[in-house]
Amino acid sequence: MSATALSVAAFLPPRLLAHLKHVFADEPELLVASSWQELESFIRRKPVSVVILDPSADGTLNVGAVAGLLKRYPSLPLIGYVTLHAPAFKAIAQLGRLGLEDVVLHRFDDAPERFLERVEQVQGNSLTHRVIEELHDSLRQLPRQLYAKIENMFDQPHRYSSALDLAGDGVAIVGIYRNLDAAGLGSPKRLLIAAKVLRGFGYLRDPGYSVLDVSIKLGYKTARIFSHHWVSVFGVTPARVRRRLTDEAAVEHVLRWIRAAGDDSAMPDDQASASNLPVRPAKSRRKEPR
Numbered sequence: 001m002s003a004t005a006l007s008v009a010a011f012l013p014p015r016l017l018a019h020l021k022h023v024f025a026d027e028p029e030l031l032v033a034s035s036w037q038e039l040e041s042f043i044r045r046k047p048v049s050v051v052i053l054d055p056s057a058d059g060t061l062n063v064g065a066v067a068g069l070l071k072r073y074p075s076l077p078l079i080g081y082v083t084l085h086a087p088a089f090k091a092i093a094q095l096g097r098l099g100l101e102d103v104v105l106h107r108f109d110d111a112p113e114r115f116l117e118r119v120e121q122v123q124g125n126s127l128t129h130r131v132i133e134e135l136h137d138s139l140r141q142l143p144r145q146l147y148a149k150i151e152n153m154f155d156q157p158h159r160y161s162s163a164l165d166l167a168g169d170g171v172a173i174v175g176i177y178r179n180l181d182a183a184g185l186g187s188p189k190r191l192l193i194a195a196k197v198l199r200g201f202g203y204l205r206d207p208g209y210s211v212l213d214v215s216i217k218l219g220y221k222t223a224r225i226f227s228h229h230w231v232s233v234f235g236v237t238p239a240r241v242r243r244r245l246t247d248e249a250a251v252e253h254v255l256r257w258i259r260a261a262g263d264d265s266a267m268p269d270d271q272a273s274a275s276n277l278p279v280r281p282a283k284s285r286r287k288e289p290r
Contacts, residue, residue, distance in 0.1 A: 006024065006027045006029060006030075006049065006050065006116075006119060006120070007029040007031075007046070007047050007048050007049040007050070007156075008024060008027065008029065008030050008031065008048070008049070008050050008051070008052060008119065009031040009033060009039060009042040009043060009046065009048045009050075009051050009052075010030065010031070010032055010033065010051070010052045010053065010081075011032075011033040011034075011035075011036065011038075011039040011051075011053045011054070011057045011058075012052065012053065012054050012057050012081060013054055013056065013057055013059075015083075015106070016054055016081055016082075016083070016106055017032065019106065019110060020052060020081065020115075022112065023110070023112045023115045023116060024116075029047075031046060031048065035058065036057075036058065036062065036065045039051070039053070039069075040069065040072075040208075043069070043073055043076065043208070044208065044209060044210075044213045044217075045213055045216045045217060046217065047156070047158040047217050047218075047219075048076070049076075049077070049125075050076075050077050050078075050079060050119050050122060051069070051076060051077070051078045051079065052078075052079045052081050052104075052119070053066065053078065053079075053080065053081065054080065054081055054082050054088075055080070055082070055088065055091045055092070055095070056082075056087075056088060056091075061087055061088070061091055063091045063094060063095065066078070066080075066091075066095050066100070067095065067098055069208075070095065070098045070099045070100065071098075071207075072206065072207055072208030073206045073208045073209075074099060074206055075202060075203075075205060075206050076206070077101040077102075077122040078099075078100055078101055079100075079101055079102045079103070079104060079118070079119065079122065080092050080095065080100055080102070080103040080104070081103075081104045081106065081110070082103065082104075082105065082106065083105070083106045083107075084105055084106070084107075084108065101122050102118060102122060104118060125155070125199065125202060126247075127198055127199075127201065127202050127247060127250065127251060128154045128155060128195075128198060128199065128202075130251050131154065131194075131198060131251055131254055131255060132151060132154060134251070134255055135185070135255070135258070138183045138184055138185050139151075139183070139185070141179075141182065141183040142179050142180070142183055142185075143171070143175075143179060145171050146166070146171050146175075146176060146179055149166050149171060150166070150191060153165075153166065153191065153192065153195050154195045154198070154199075157192070157195040157196045157198075157199050157218055157219070158199075158217060158218050158219040159219070160192055160195070160196075160219070161219060162189075162192070162269065163176065163187070163188030163189050163192060166188050176188050184259060185258060185259070186258050186259065186260065189269075190257065190258055190260075191258060193229045193232070193233065193257075194233065194254050194257055194258050196218045196219075196220075196226070196229065197226075197229055197230050197233045197234065197254070198250065198251075198254050199218060200214045200215075200218055200226065200230065200238065201234075201241060201245065201250045203217060204238055204241045205241070211223055211226070211227065211238045211239060214226070214238070215227075225268050225269070226238070228268055229268075232257070233253055233254060233257045234250070234253050235253070
Protein backbone atom coordinates (compact mmCIF):
# COMPACT_ATOMS: atom_id res chain seq x y z
CA MET A 1 0.00 0.00 0.00
CA SER A 2 2.94 2.35 0.48
CA ALA A 3 5.86 3.20 -1.68
CA THR A 4 9.24 2.55 -0.12
CA ALA A 5 11.97 5.14 -0.55
CA LEU A 6 15.26 3.76 -1.80
CA SER A 7 18.22 3.87 0.59
CA VAL A 8 21.20 3.42 -1.72
CA ALA A 9 24.93 3.63 -1.03
CA ALA A 10 27.25 3.90 -4.03
CA PHE A 11 30.98 3.76 -4.75
CA LEU A 12 31.63 4.37 -8.44
CA PRO A 13 34.06 6.10 -10.80
CA PRO A 14 33.00 9.63 -11.89
CA ARG A 15 31.35 8.70 -15.19
CA LEU A 16 29.16 5.99 -13.69
CA LEU A 17 28.41 8.09 -10.62
CA ALA A 18 27.17 10.97 -12.78
CA HIS A 19 24.67 8.69 -14.47
CA LEU A 20 23.59 7.13 -11.17
CA LYS A 21 22.86 10.58 -9.75
CA HIS A 22 20.66 11.22 -12.79
CA VAL A 23 18.84 7.92 -12.27
CA PHE A 24 18.24 8.61 -8.56
CA ALA A 25 17.66 12.35 -8.85
CA ASP A 26 14.27 12.07 -7.14
CA GLU A 27 15.47 9.76 -4.36
CA PRO A 28 16.42 11.49 -1.08
CA GLU A 29 18.69 8.76 0.28
CA LEU A 30 21.62 8.35 -2.11
CA LEU A 31 24.87 8.08 -0.13
CA VAL A 32 28.00 8.59 -2.23
CA ALA A 33 31.20 7.07 -0.83
CA SER A 34 34.66 8.33 -1.73
CA SER A 35 36.50 5.18 -0.58
CA TRP A 36 35.91 1.55 0.34
CA GLN A 37 36.26 2.53 4.00
CA GLU A 38 33.57 5.19 3.74
CA LEU A 39 31.27 2.79 1.88
CA GLU A 40 31.52 0.27 4.70
CA SER A 41 30.93 3.02 7.24
CA PHE A 42 27.68 3.85 5.44
CA ILE A 43 26.68 0.19 5.45
CA ARG A 44 27.35 -0.21 9.17
CA ARG A 45 25.70 2.96 10.48
CA LYS A 46 23.17 4.13 7.86
CA PRO A 47 19.86 2.48 6.85
CA VAL A 48 21.28 1.26 3.53
CA SER A 49 19.06 -1.19 1.67
CA VAL A 50 21.09 -1.56 -1.56
CA VAL A 51 24.75 -0.98 -2.51
CA ILE A 52 25.77 -0.13 -6.08
CA LEU A 53 29.49 -0.39 -6.81
CA ASP A 54 32.21 -0.89 -9.38
CA PRO A 55 35.17 -3.08 -8.29
CA SER A 56 37.37 -0.48 -10.03
CA ALA A 57 35.80 2.52 -8.29
CA ASP A 58 39.09 3.77 -6.84
CA GLY A 59 41.06 3.27 -10.06
CA THR A 60 42.29 -0.24 -9.30
CA LEU A 61 40.44 -3.52 -9.71
CA ASN A 62 39.70 -4.45 -6.09
CA VAL A 63 37.86 -7.75 -6.06
CA GLY A 64 38.97 -8.38 -2.48
CA ALA A 65 37.17 -5.30 -1.15
CA VAL A 66 33.87 -6.37 -2.70
CA ALA A 67 34.35 -9.99 -1.60
CA GLY A 68 34.89 -8.74 1.96
CA LEU A 69 31.58 -6.84 1.90
CA LEU A 70 29.77 -9.91 0.58
CA LYS A 71 31.22 -11.99 3.40
CA ARG A 72 30.50 -9.51 6.21
CA TYR A 73 27.02 -8.43 5.00
CA PRO A 74 25.55 -11.41 3.11
CA SER A 75 21.94 -10.24 3.45
CA LEU A 76 22.64 -6.80 1.95
CA PRO A 77 22.03 -6.69 -1.83
CA LEU A 78 25.12 -5.58 -3.77
CA ILE A 79 24.72 -4.60 -7.42
CA GLY A 80 27.69 -4.30 -9.75
CA TYR A 81 27.59 -1.32 -12.13
CA VAL A 82 30.41 -1.58 -14.68
CA THR A 83 31.53 -0.69 -18.18
CA LEU A 84 31.90 -3.39 -20.80
CA HIS A 85 35.50 -4.54 -20.74
CA ALA A 86 37.19 -7.88 -20.08
CA PRO A 87 38.86 -7.26 -16.67
CA ALA A 88 35.62 -6.05 -15.13
CA PHE A 89 33.68 -9.01 -16.45
CA LYS A 90 36.17 -11.48 -15.08
CA ALA A 91 35.89 -9.84 -11.67
CA ILE A 92 32.09 -9.75 -11.83
CA ALA A 93 31.94 -13.46 -12.72
CA GLN A 94 34.07 -14.24 -9.67
CA LEU A 95 31.96 -12.03 -7.40
CA GLY A 96 28.76 -13.54 -8.76
CA ARG A 97 29.81 -16.87 -7.32
CA LEU A 98 30.31 -15.15 -3.95
CA GLY A 99 26.84 -13.61 -3.86
CA LEU A 100 26.80 -10.43 -5.98
CA GLU A 101 23.10 -9.78 -6.53
CA ASP A 102 23.00 -8.32 -10.04
CA VAL A 103 25.09 -6.56 -12.71
CA VAL A 104 24.16 -3.44 -14.68
CA LEU A 105 26.15 -2.52 -17.81
CA HIS A 106 26.83 1.13 -18.51
CA ARG A 107 25.28 2.28 -21.82
CA PHE A 108 23.59 -1.09 -22.35
CA ASP A 109 20.96 -1.64 -19.62
CA ASP A 110 21.21 1.41 -17.37
CA ALA A 111 18.30 3.46 -18.73
CA PRO A 112 16.81 5.29 -15.71
CA GLU A 113 13.48 3.46 -15.49
CA ARG A 114 15.06 0.05 -16.00
CA PHE A 115 17.83 0.79 -13.49
CA LEU A 116 15.33 1.85 -10.82
CA GLU A 117 13.24 -1.23 -11.49
CA ARG A 118 16.20 -3.55 -10.98
CA VAL A 119 17.14 -1.88 -7.71
CA GLU A 120 13.57 -2.06 -6.42
CA GLN A 121 13.45 -5.77 -7.23
CA VAL A 122 16.33 -6.60 -4.89
CA GLN A 123 15.75 -4.26 -1.97
CA GLY A 124 12.77 -5.89 -0.24
CA ASN A 125 13.01 -7.23 3.31
CA SER A 126 11.54 -10.74 3.43
CA LEU A 127 11.00 -10.82 7.21
CA THR A 128 9.07 -7.56 7.12
CA HIS A 129 6.91 -8.85 4.29
CA ARG A 130 6.15 -12.04 6.21
CA VAL A 131 5.00 -10.15 9.30
CA ILE A 132 2.83 -7.75 7.27
CA GLU A 133 1.24 -10.71 5.49
CA GLU A 134 0.50 -12.44 8.80
CA LEU A 135 -1.11 -9.25 10.12
CA HIS A 136 -3.09 -8.58 6.94
CA ASP A 137 -6.51 -9.54 8.31
CA SER A 138 -6.03 -7.21 11.26
CA LEU A 139 -4.46 -4.39 9.28
CA ARG A 140 -7.28 -4.33 6.74
CA GLN A 141 -9.65 -3.32 9.54
CA LEU A 142 -7.78 -0.02 9.90
CA PRO A 143 -8.44 3.20 8.00
CA ARG A 144 -6.44 3.16 4.79
CA GLN A 145 -4.13 6.02 5.80
CA LEU A 146 -3.21 4.31 9.07
CA TYR A 147 -2.63 0.96 7.30
CA ALA A 148 -0.25 2.71 4.89
CA LYS A 149 1.64 4.42 7.71
CA ILE A 150 2.13 1.20 9.66
CA GLU A 151 3.33 -0.60 6.54
CA ASN A 152 5.76 2.24 5.89
CA MET A 153 6.95 2.07 9.51
CA PHE A 154 7.87 -1.59 9.06
CA ASP A 155 9.60 -0.78 5.75
CA GLN A 156 11.55 2.17 7.19
CA PRO A 157 11.64 1.84 10.99
CA HIS A 158 14.63 4.21 11.24
CA ARG A 159 12.33 7.11 10.29
CA TYR A 160 10.10 6.62 13.36
CA SER A 161 11.02 7.52 16.93
CA SER A 162 7.64 7.40 18.71
CA ALA A 163 3.99 6.62 18.16
CA LEU A 164 3.44 10.32 17.51
CA ASP A 165 5.15 9.81 14.14
CA LEU A 166 2.12 7.81 13.00
CA ALA A 167 -0.12 10.84 13.47
CA GLY A 168 -0.70 13.62 10.95
CA ASP A 169 -2.17 13.69 7.45
CA GLY A 170 -5.64 13.18 8.83
CA VAL A 171 -4.58 10.49 11.32
CA ALA A 172 -5.16 11.58 14.96
CA ILE A 173 -3.14 9.96 17.76
CA VAL A 174 -6.23 9.15 19.87
CA GLY A 175 -7.85 7.54 16.84
CA ILE A 176 -4.72 5.47 16.27
CA TYR A 177 -4.96 3.91 19.73
CA ARG A 178 -8.67 3.26 19.29
CA ASN A 179 -8.33 1.67 15.86
CA LEU A 180 -5.36 -0.50 16.77
CA ASP A 181 -7.12 -1.74 19.88
CA ALA A 182 -10.24 -2.61 17.88
CA ALA A 183 -8.13 -4.53 15.35
CA GLY A 184 -6.30 -6.50 18.06
CA LEU A 185 -2.94 -4.92 17.21
CA GLY A 186 -1.94 -3.70 20.65
CA SER A 187 -0.52 -0.20 20.89
CA PRO A 188 1.42 1.96 18.40
CA LYS A 189 4.41 1.81 20.74
CA ARG A 190 4.32 -1.99 20.61
CA LEU A 191 4.16 -1.94 16.81
CA LEU A 192 7.08 0.47 16.60
CA ILE A 193 9.26 -1.67 18.86
CA ALA A 194 8.31 -4.74 16.82
CA ALA A 195 9.25 -3.01 13.55
CA LYS A 196 12.62 -1.92 14.90
CA VAL A 197 13.73 -5.17 16.49
CA LEU A 198 12.56 -7.18 13.49
CA ARG A 199 14.77 -5.11 11.21
CA GLY A 200 17.53 -5.32 13.80
CA PHE A 201 17.28 -9.11 13.70
CA GLY A 202 17.81 -9.00 9.95
CA TYR A 203 20.93 -6.89 10.39
CA LEU A 204 22.44 -8.89 13.23
CA ARG A 205 22.36 -12.12 11.26
CA ASP A 206 25.30 -10.64 9.32
CA PRO A 207 28.71 -10.88 11.02
CA GLY A 208 29.78 -7.35 10.01
CA TYR A 209 27.38 -5.53 12.33
CA SER A 210 27.77 -4.84 16.04
CA VAL A 211 24.85 -4.17 18.38
CA LEU A 212 25.89 -0.51 18.49
CA ASP A 213 25.94 -0.34 14.68
CA VAL A 214 22.42 -1.70 14.46
CA SER A 215 21.03 0.56 17.16
CA ILE A 216 22.38 3.57 15.24
CA LYS A 217 21.02 2.27 11.91
CA LEU A 218 17.58 1.96 13.50
CA GLY A 219 17.62 5.51 14.86
CA TYR A 220 18.06 4.70 18.56
CA LYS A 221 19.83 7.26 20.72
CA THR A 222 21.34 4.56 22.90
CA ALA A 223 22.19 0.89 22.34
CA ARG A 224 20.95 0.19 25.88
CA ILE A 225 17.33 0.98 24.99
CA PHE A 226 17.60 -1.06 21.79
CA SER A 227 18.88 -4.03 23.81
CA HIS A 228 16.07 -3.64 26.34
CA HIS A 229 13.44 -3.64 23.59
CA TRP A 230 15.13 -6.60 21.94
CA VAL A 231 15.11 -8.74 25.10
CA SER A 232 11.44 -7.84 25.72
CA VAL A 233 10.49 -9.23 22.30
CA PHE A 234 12.92 -12.12 21.81
CA GLY A 235 13.86 -13.14 25.33
CA VAL A 236 17.62 -13.22 24.58
CA THR A 237 20.21 -10.46 24.23
CA PRO A 238 21.09 -9.13 20.75
CA ALA A 239 24.62 -10.55 21.05
CA ARG A 240 23.22 -14.10 21.17
CA VAL A 241 20.92 -13.83 18.15
CA ARG A 242 23.26 -15.55 15.69
CA ARG A 243 23.18 -18.77 17.72
CA ARG A 244 19.68 -18.76 19.19
CA LEU A 245 17.04 -17.53 16.70
CA THR A 246 15.93 -18.77 13.29
CA ASP A 247 13.98 -16.55 10.88
CA GLU A 248 10.81 -18.50 11.66
CA ALA A 249 11.29 -18.11 15.41
CA ALA A 250 11.95 -14.38 15.05
CA VAL A 251 8.73 -13.84 13.09
CA GLU A 252 6.75 -15.85 15.66
CA HIS A 253 8.23 -13.82 18.55
CA VAL A 254 7.40 -10.53 16.84
CA LEU A 255 3.81 -11.54 16.05
CA ARG A 256 3.29 -12.76 19.61
CA TRP A 257 4.69 -9.49 20.97
CA ILE A 258 2.42 -7.37 18.78
CA ARG A 259 -0.71 -9.28 19.80
CA ALA A 260 0.11 -9.45 23.51
CA ALA A 261 -2.12 -7.38 25.77
CA GLY A 262 0.71 -6.22 28.02
CA ASP A 263 1.28 -2.93 29.80
CA ASP A 264 3.65 -0.79 27.71
CA SER A 265 4.07 1.95 30.30
CA ALA A 266 7.09 0.26 31.90
CA MET A 267 8.85 -0.13 28.55
CA PRO A 268 11.63 2.48 28.32
CA ASP A 269 11.40 5.05 25.53
CA ASP A 270 14.30 6.09 23.38
CA GLN A 271 13.08 9.68 23.16
CA ALA A 272 11.89 11.83 26.05
CA SER A 273 8.94 13.11 24.00
CA ALA A 274 7.54 9.60 23.69
CA SER A 275 6.89 9.47 27.45
CA ASN A 276 4.22 12.16 27.01
CA LEU A 277 1.97 10.06 24.78
CA PRO A 278 -1.72 10.04 25.65
CA VAL A 279 -3.14 7.16 27.62
CA ARG A 280 -4.83 4.50 25.48
CA PRO A 281 -8.60 5.08 25.43
CA ALA A 282 -10.54 2.68 27.65
CA LYS A 283 -13.14 1.97 24.99
CA SER A 284 -12.72 1.19 21.31
CA ARG A 285 -14.98 0.80 18.34
CA ARG A 286 -14.20 -1.83 15.70
CA LYS A 287 -13.96 -0.47 12.17
CA GLU A 288 -15.44 -2.18 9.18
CA PRO A 289 -12.83 -3.67 6.78
CA ARG A 290 -11.54 -1.14 4.27
